[in-house]
Amino acid sequence: MPELRQDPASHDWIVIAAERAKRPDEYRREKKPEQRPAYVADCPFCRGNEDQTPPENFAFRDGEPNTPEWLVRVVPNKFPALTPSGDMTRRTETGFFRKTDGVGHHEIIIETPRHDLDLATIEPAQAERVVLAYRQRFHVLRQDPRVENIIIFRNHGKSAGTSIIHAHSQLIATSVVPNLIRDRLEAATNHYDDTGRCLLADILDKELEAGKRIVDENHTFVAFHPFAPRQPFETWIVPRKIRASFGNIDDDECRHFAHILQRTLYRLYIGLGDPDFNFVIHTAPVRDENQSYYAWHLQVLPRISTPAGFEIGSGMSINVTFPEETAAFMRNIDTPAPSAVRSLNHE
Amino acid sequence: MPELRQDPASHDWIVIAAERAKRPDEYRREKKPEQRPAYVADCPFCRGNEDQTPPENFAFRDGEPNTPEWLVRVVPNKFPALTPSGDMTRRTETGFFRKTDGVGHHEIIIETPRHDLDLATIEPAQAERVVLAYRQRFHVLRQDPRVENIIIFRNHGKSAGTSIIHAHSQLIATSVVPNLIRDRLEAATNHYDDTGRCLLADILDKELEAGKRIVDENHTFVAFHPFAPRQPFETWIVPRKIRASFGNIDDDECRHFAHILQRTLYRLYIGLGDPDFNFVIHTAPVRDENQSYYAWHLQVLPRISTPAGFEIGSGMSINVTFPEETAAFMRNIDTPAPSAVRSLNHE
Numbered sequence: 001m002p003e004l005r006q007d008p009a010s011h012d013w014i015v016i017a018a019e020r021a022k023r024p025d026e027y028r029r030e031k032k033p034e035q036r037p038a039y040v041a042d043c044p045f046c047r048g049n050e051d052q053t054p055p056e057n058f059a060f061r062d063g064e065p066n067t068p069e070w071l072v073r074v075v076p077n078k079f080p081a082l083t084p085s086g087d088m089t090r091r092t093e094t095g096f097f098r099k100t101d102g103v104g105h106h107e108i109i110i111e112t113p114r115h116d117l118d119l120a121t122i123e124p125a126q127a128e129r130v131v132l133a134y135r136q137r138f139h140v141l142r143q144d145p146r147v148e149n150i151i152i153f154r155n156h157g158k159s160a161g162t163s164i165i166h167a168h169s170q171l172i173a174t175s176v177v178p179n180l181i182r183d184r185l186e187a188a189t190n191h192y193d194d195t196g197r198c199l200l201a202d203i204l205d206k207e208l209e210a211g212k213r214i215v216d217e218n219h220t221f222v223a224f225h226p227f228a229p230r231q232p233f234e235t236w237i238v239p240r241k242i243r244a245s246f247g248n249i250d251d252d253e254c255r256h257f258a259h260i261l262q263r264t265l266y267r268l269y270i271g272l273g274d275p276d277f278n279f280v281i282h283t284a285p286v287r288d289e290n291q292s293y294y295a296w297h298l299q300v301l302p303r304i305s306t307p308a309g310f311e312i313g314s315g316m317s318i319n320v321t322f323p324e325e326t327a328a329f330m331r332n333i334d335t336p337a338p339s340a341v342r343s344l345n346h347e
Numbered sequence: 348m349p350e351l352r353q354d355p356a357s358h359d360w361i362v363i364a365a366e367r368a369k370r371p372d373e374y375r376r377e378k379k380p381e382q383r384p385a386y387v388a389d390c391p392f393c394r395g396n397e398d399q400t401p402p403e404n405f406a407f408r409d410g411e412p413n414t415p416e417w418l419v420r421v422v423p424n425k426f427p428a429l430t431p432s433g434d435m436t437r438r439t440e441t442g443f444f445r446k447t448d449g450v451g452h453h454e455i456i457i458e459t460p461r462h463d464l465d466l467a468t469i470e471p472a473q474a475e476r477v478v479l480a481y482r483q484r485f486h487v488l489r490q491d492p493r494v495e496n497i498i499i500f501r502n503h504g505k506s507a508g509t510s511i512i513h514a515h516s517q518l519i520a521t522s523v524v525p526n527l528i529r530d531r532l533e534a535a536t537n538h539y540d541d542t543g544r545c546l547l548a549d550i551l552d553k554e555l556e557a558g559k560r561i562v563d564e565n566h567t568f569v570a571f572h573p574f575a576p577r578q579p580f581e582t583w584i585v586p587r588k589i590r591a592s593f594g595n596i597d598d599d600e601c602r603h604f605a606h607i608l609q610r611t612l613y614r615l616y617i618g619l620g621d622p623d624f625n626f627v628i629h630t631a632p633v634r635d636e637n638q639s640y641y642a643w644h645l646q647v648l649p650r651i652s653t654p655a656g657f658e659i660g661s662g663m664s665i666n667v668t669f670p671e672e673t674a675a676f677m678r679n680i681d682t683p684a685p686s687a688v689r690s691l692n693h694e
Contacts, residue, residue, distance in 0.1 A: 003446055003448060005445070086349075097353070155656050176360050209441050308500070315525050
């Protein structure tokens, strides 16, 4: 019997189509992940090829900007979706259709100088640098008075939209608040007005109470498969300390976030054989950073099934797995460096 | 300079990233569409294999149900997303997460008994039968008091989510109104309350006034590339006579709709070399069929680029083409059987 479940954050219904169900381990890719060399001459993100990108905006490095001794490097996208110059005035065509110049920022966070490593497998200190770089860019870009919203995201694998294989994340700062985010804020505001509580904090509490969809936790974050996932193995990482904006997290949160994110990606890597995925940091728009009703968090969406006409037309997803089963499967996968994580939990 | 454009129907912003722009003809697939045999023994949708599907719900045919002499055949999906039985009561988990049984209908409209034909290339009378079958199933299923919303859609090609290549469309009737559709209705209602006009009728008028994005028209329908397309070559087919529900179209509209749909799909087939696409008939929920603020229409979405983290996180699409250019390209493609279409326009 299929089940309809409602995502409390978006109010979207999803279908769990049990008739088509597979066991979690049936999603594991058979092919071995490709072995990559540590350096590729024409890869613009490899150490030594700094002249193949626009000049950097930020780096953790020794030496001068745009020289090889960096650990994490942030550069403008060479083919940006949005650009920092332009006229922000809203114009219309025939007095009806609204448009404006595509003003904003589009940056690449190169996560390691090495071509053969990935975010799931770099050393923990390096993953922390990646998160610190996210936050640093967030701090700088929210100072631009034209910026309304900042999206940090990562595309991993061809079906997730990657064209460059070298490990990197992206940041797009827009001069409009996306309609989708307005909708999420409205749902959160209504919940806050009705209950006096942050919607995501309530979701987290209820997930902890139910217990069966939790994958991982440390003293600062919880990773779980949500009640109404759009895709098999969709995973949310939610902070225990509610803040509307990712930009406001402290150093301790950066470290713990990096670790639980790595553990989550490592579980996907081992459990499913390096699946394609996207992740997105959901955060309040820049002018809503002090609201109590919203909480920043991260969503990982493996690209396991293909959204088709029904999903496009209805916004409803058809998922063929129960998150209770996928969470149990992921929970049972050993993660690397448990001692490092344990020491973090008790430091 | 990139451009931000707002879709007036959804209020979603899309980015037109001119820096990455290609000419329309650069999207044409080089590989020739596969030649298929007229009959395949293990294809459940081929004539003669009627026992490989569940018993039919409807057909245009001679002879008894489930025998070979049919032209269009509608069967329940063998692996349905939703099923007609179940308990519609809304329940909660831990008093918070909402769920219910997945009650609904999931049907397949087999568009031709022949394995080697497709909707773009079947004879016009056969395409009319397909549209009449859509409407017939709509009429029957909206009588089910549990049905709130009906989505008719088509997935063409692997990246559009097809698993069976034989030409078919699908229908899913749900016992909830999808949140996405509520959002569209709200935008349309607000426009109606502000202006006294149907939003889609205004969009159509403004597109006709602008002219440059029109691809095709007959005396009953207009096909155009919308001002703010999510993908290159996104095409809308909008009726000149506004009706909230697809279920209420008359025979004449069925015929003209079938023809402009075929011409649209044929243009994509020739112009882009049989691209993968989805189409969806957008229609008012069953209990809103008599509203004046909404208009049913069809959207074709070629699967040309891959939505990635930014699109998932923001709901904003990045499109690398201007619809003014893609529409001009499509307008200039010759369509088959112009005499048949001309006679329709003047009958």
